[in-house]
Amino acid sequence: MTGKEKNGTKFGIHETLELHEVTTQRRSNLLKSHMMEAVVEDPELKKLLRRERQNSEKAIEEIQAFLP
Structure with missing residues (x-):
């Protein structure tokens, strides 16, 4: 697994991309x-x-707290 660790949780690349997509929609x-x-x-x-x-x-x- 890759990605930023937050509260003991590591996000995969696909999860990180999903977070970026949600952020883009919110913006x-x-x-x-x-x-x-x-x-x-x-x-x-x-x-x-x-x-x-x-x-x-x-x-x-x-x-953004979860994004690298």
Whole structure:
């Protein structure tokens, strides 16, 4: 097995690539939410976009802890 060890767990190459793929998707969500929040006028929709942005930021931080 190869990859970074975190809390006694080693990730294989395929698992590391999956984490990179999830991170890329979350970054895309983050960018889209940020851009949409700037043009949306509905307060409820702005609230949902802000929450999605926060969730994406948190997920990226958590995933990055496992990446080399």
